[in-house]
Amino acid sequence: MTLLEECDSGTPPFIKEAAEKEPVSPEKLTRLVKNGHVVIPRNKIHDPIPKPIGRNLKVKINVNIGTSENQVDLQKELEKVKIAERYGADTVMDLSTGGDVDRIRRKIIRSTDIPVGTVPIYQCGLKKAREGAVVEMTSDDIFNSIRKHADDGVDFVTVHCGVTKKSVDSLKESQRLTDVVSRGGSFLTAWILHNQEENPLYSEFDYLLEIAKEYDLTLSLGDGFRPGSINDATDRPQIQELITLGELVKKCREEKVQAMVEGPGHVPIDQISTNVKIQKELCHGAPFYVLGPLVTDFAPGYDHIVGAIGGAIAAYEGADFLCYVTPAEHLGLPDTDDVKEGIIASRIAAHAADIARGVDQDIDRNISQARKELDWERMFDNVVDFDKAKKSREEKNVSEDETCSMCGDVCAFKILEEYLNL
Amino acid sequence: MTLLEECDSGTPPFIKEAAEKEPVSPEKLTRLVKNGHVVIPRNKIHDPIPKPIGRNLKVKINVNIGTSENQVDLQKELEKVKIAERYGADTVMDLSTGGDVDRIRRKIIRSTDIPVGTVPIYQCGLKKAREGAVVEMTSDDIFNSIRKHADDGVDFVTVHCGVTKKSVDSLKESQRLTDVVSRGGSFLTAWILHNQEENPLYSEFDYLLEIAKEYDLTLSLGDGFRPGSINDATDRPQIQELITLGELVKKCREEKVQAMVEGPGHVPIDQISTNVKIQKELCHGAPFYVLGPLVTDFAPGYDHIVGAIGGAIAAYEGADFLCYVTPAEHLGLPDTDDVKEGIIASRIAAHAADIARGVDQDIDRNISQARKELDWERMFDNVVDFDKAKKSREEKNVSEDETCSMCGDVCAFKILEEYLNL
Numbered sequence: 001m002t003l004l005e006e007c008d009s010g011t012p013p014f015i016k017e018a019a020e021k022e023p024v025s026p027e028k029l030t031r032l033v034k035n036g037h038v039v040i041p042r043n044k045i046h047d048p049i050p051k052p053i054g055r056n057l058k059v060k061i062n063v064n065i066g067t068s069e070n071q072v073d074l075q076k077e078l079e080k081v082k083i084a085e086r087y088g089a090d091t092v093m094d095l096s097t098g099g100d101v102d103r104i105r106r107k108i109i110r111s112t113d114i115p116v117g118t119v120p121i122y123q124c125g126l127k128k129a130r131e132g133a134v135v136e137m138t139s140d141d142i143f144n145s146i147r148k149h150a151d152d153g154v155d156f157v158t159v160h161c162g163v164t165k166k167s168v169d170s171l172k173e174s175q176r177l178t179d180v181v182s183r184g185g186s187f188l189t190a191w192i193l194h195n196q197e198e199n200p201l202y203s204e205f206d207y208l209l210e211i212a213k214e215y216d217l218t219l220s221l222g223d224g225f226r227p228g229s230i231n232d233a234t235d236r237p238q239i240q241e242l243i244t245l246g247e248l249v250k251k252c253r254e255e256k257v258q259a260m261v262e263g264p265g266h267v268p269i270d271q272i273s274t275n276v277k278i279q280k281e282l283c284h285g286a287p288f289y290v291l292g293p294l295v296t297d298f299a300p301g302y303d304h305i306v307g308a309i310g311g312a313i314a315a316y317e318g319a320d321f322l323c324y325v326t327p328a329e330h331l332g333l334p335d336t337d338d339v340k341e342g343i344i345a346s347r348i349a350a351h352a353a354d355i356a357r358g359v360d361q362d363i364d365r366n367i368s369q370a371r372k373e374l375d376w377e378r379m380f381d382n383v384v385d386f387d388k389a390k391k392s393r394e395e396k397n398v399s400e401d402e403t404c405s406m407c408g409d410v411c412a413f414k415i416l417e418e419y420l421n422l
Numbered sequence: 423m424t425l426l427e428e429c430d431s432g433t434p435p436f437i438k439e440a441a442e443k444e445p446v447s448p449e450k451l452t453r454l455v456k457n458g459h460v461v462i463p464r465n466k467i468h469d470p471i472p473k474p475i476g477r478n479l480k481v482k483i484n485v486n487i488g489t490s491e492n493q494v495d496l497q498k499e500l501e502k503v504k505i506a507e508r509y510g511a512d513t514v515m516d517l518s519t520g521g522d523v524d525r526i527r528r529k530i531i532r533s534t535d536i537p538v539g540t541v542p543i544y545q546c547g548l549k550k551a552r553e554g555a556v557v558e559m560t561s562d563d564i565f566n567s568i569r570k571h572a573d574d575g576v577d578f579v580t581v582h583c584g585v586t587k588k589s590v591d592s593l594k595e596s597q598r599l600t601d602v603v604s605r606g607g608s609f610l611t612a613w614i615l616h617n618q619e620e621n622p623l624y625s626e627f628d629y630l631l632e633i634a635k636e637y638d639l640t641l642s643l644g645d646g647f648r649p650g651s652i653n654d655a656t657d658r659p660q661i662q663e664l665i666t667l668g669e670l671v672k673k674c675r676e677e678k679v680q681a682m683v684e685g686p687g688h689v690p691i692d693q694i695s696t697n698v699k700i701q702k703e704l705c706h707g708a709p710f711y712v713l714g715p716l717v718t719d720f721a722p723g724y725d726h727i728v729g730a731i732g733g734a735i736a737a738y739e740g741a742d743f744l745c746y747v748t749p750a751e752h753l754g755l756p757d758t759d760d761v762k763e764g765i766i767a768s769r770i771a772a773h774a775a776d777i778a779r780g781v782d783q784d785i786d787r788n789i790s791q792a793r794k795e796l797d798w799e800r801m802f803d804n805v806v807d808f809d810k811a812k813k814s815r816e817e818k819n820v821s822e823d824e825t826c827s828m829c830g831d832v833c834a835f836k837i838l839e840e841y842l843n844l
Contacts, residue, residue, distance in 0.1 A: 302770060
């Protein structure tokens with residue numbers, strides 16, 4: 001039985017466990033899963049820690065890892081998984097495209113208890129691209145890659161089902177600056193244009209649902225036409241695809257398959273709220289998984305900050321799941337340091353949205369209480385990165401100092417402590 | 423004549439120059455300055471580059487520098503000024519509290535053409551604190567320190583005129599977690615509590631206006647009761663003080679002295695818009711100069727990111743001037759690396775707000791056009807940090823590669839280039 005089928009006869013144990021760390025009861029969480037407003041990725045084979053994603057819950061973050069053609073080092077990828085777990089990632093996606101990707105994927109899945117996602121079309125597209133041309137993929141190649149990933153225990157997969165003949169037409173008619181920046185989206189756009197046929201992930205969606213149901217795989221409906229520049233945000237190709245994804249969400253629910261929807265991308269601050277609201281409407285309240293959003297194109301090297309701004313706003317407006325962005329975005333493959341920086345920035349965005357939505361405010365209260373008492377150790381115990389805070393304090397201060405080197409002897413807390421209780 | 427007096431007889435040359443880089447005409451900018459919705463700090467003695475701050479203009483950023491008790495190195499402070507100019511700071515504030523602060527201030531003012539601000543009460547408060555107790559400052563000490571800074575050519579000063587007996591009462595009655603975190607605010611709160619007298623900066627505000635008028639000094643009305651934790655945001659002491667600052671803004675205008683108003687501080691995302699709107703209402707449209715805002719207390723070591731999130735939202739909602747926050751915030755005095763990180767984060771926030779408000783969108787368009795064409799050099803010429811982008815690309819890629827190591831041979835732009843024009 002899929003998790004959605006289990007929900008028909010009460011509250012499944014997996015959902016009871018999931019509710020423990022959330023601001024909702026197990027019964028309410030079951031209702032949210034049943035109506036598709038929450039997903040809890042879980043492949044029967046992997047059986048990960050439950051990480052519920054969606055309405056009324058804490059904002060979750062995903063960490064992309066993986067090799068590329070010229071950078072293949074399994075140990076490094078496994079180290080990235082450890083960093084992801086340590087700094088509070090809720091899920092990881094293995095996007096490996098270099099080396100023995102089957103082995104790498106299996107090792108990653110076995111190394112962690114948090115849900116793992118993949119984008120199966122990368123593997124079959126790359127194989128064809130390296131043998132000749134990506135457009136030579138067959139429908140079987142595509143579905144077999146998804147089945148293989150599911151069989152390895154992957155908990156959720158990105159599937160670009162909304163890249164259709166119709167949306168490709170709307171792309172061609174548009175005045176887009178950066179056409180297609182989604183890798184999977186570009187494979188399928190090229191495939192449709194070359195073969196003049198419909199995307200199998202759309203035309204044979206029922207078959208995809210069969211595979212998903214067999215493994216209880218959560219579908220993450222990818223946005224192949226997400227805007228890749230501020231100029232292209234919220235344009236017709238993007239919204240055309242979103243309409244299609246909304247239709248597919250309904251089909252998933254009918255078949256008791258969990259589904260979420262992916263979103264932009266590059267979006268200016270003034271359009272983020274609109275993007276979240278239109279996704280929630282067109283996709284019938286399905287969880288919204290956003291990449292960034294990136295609120296400017298002008299900061300390569302700092303896109304983790306750009307993504308934290310967009311992610312915090314999106315999450316506050318109702319996005320449920322933030323895909324992290326690293327400082328390496330738009331420049332190259334992230335190394336372990338980039339991964340850490342990306343996770344922290346994304347955690348800050350998620351937590352800032354949580355507290356603005358009334359959740360986890362006691363974390364900040366405890367830190368500020370400790371700060372006022374100049375109890376540095378107790379403060380650091382609760383912060384996003386204990387190591388950096390502690391190291392920075394040690395470097396910037398003399399160890400005997402009770403206060404810090406910013407104000408020294410004229411610390412506002414010390415001065416007020418003396419006079420406020422007169 | 424002060425700039426405001428000059429405005430009575432047409433458009434002053436200083437405002438004509440200021441309008442060149444703004445999306446408004448010189449005439450409109452003159453009207454904005456006249457009605458107090460824009461300030462252009464300029465001490466007659468310093469005569470800096472015009473950096474107009476306020477409604478309808480590009481968002482500006484300030485960079486705090488300065489020594490502290492145990493970290494005194496003039497060369498380092500001058501280096502920080504150069505970094506500030508290089509990465510796009512609009513103003514610097516010298517907050518030095520260690521070493522020969524008079525000499526340091528004068529050297530900093532002479533080293534730069536952008537406006538310089540200070541917080542004069544630091545100097546007189548520290549002197550008294552080190553001689554005995556900060557509460558022994560006299561009214562003369564306070565005003566003489568302001569006059570000295572003005573006489574050195576400082577273009578704007580923070581003056582905590584809103585810390586009054588009334589607001590201190592409201593603080594004592596409140597359930598604040600972190601009382602007072604503003605250094606100047608803590609000096610004056612202690613002073614009022616100890617001496618049981620009114621804050622001279624409030625009771626003798628007319629004298630302050632005389633000094634300001636003499637030098638054409640812009641007053642930045644400080645928020646001594648800015649919230650220092652998420653818990654304290656938008657509480658009565660903060661708003662009580664803001665009401666007072668709004669009254670003082672009117673007095674400034676009557677005397678033809680330019681004034682802006684400082685704001686929080688620690689504010690959760692859901693309260694930022696309210697904070698901007700209430701400041702604009704209570705302070706009659708005076709420019710709003712915000713510190714952060716910091717949208718969570720839980721990220722010491724990363725407060726530049728926390729401040730970038732809050733700053734971007736605040737600026738989009740109408741704040742005019744962002745005080746940068748560095749990774750060293752809450753931990754110690756920032757070094758030159760921290761200063762650079764802080765400026766970049768703040769520039770990202772300001773620019774993201776600008777493009778969301780319809781200004782400078784061509785910067786992002788040009789970058790994205792270059793990105794699509796894989797013209798890395800042209801892209802980097804337009805980004806916030808040329809050096810980091812270039813270095814990162816060199817480190818993460820083989821130099822002959824046209825694409826990058828993220829996608830390598832399956833670059834979406836390359837694939838689409840081949841098939842989209844079929």
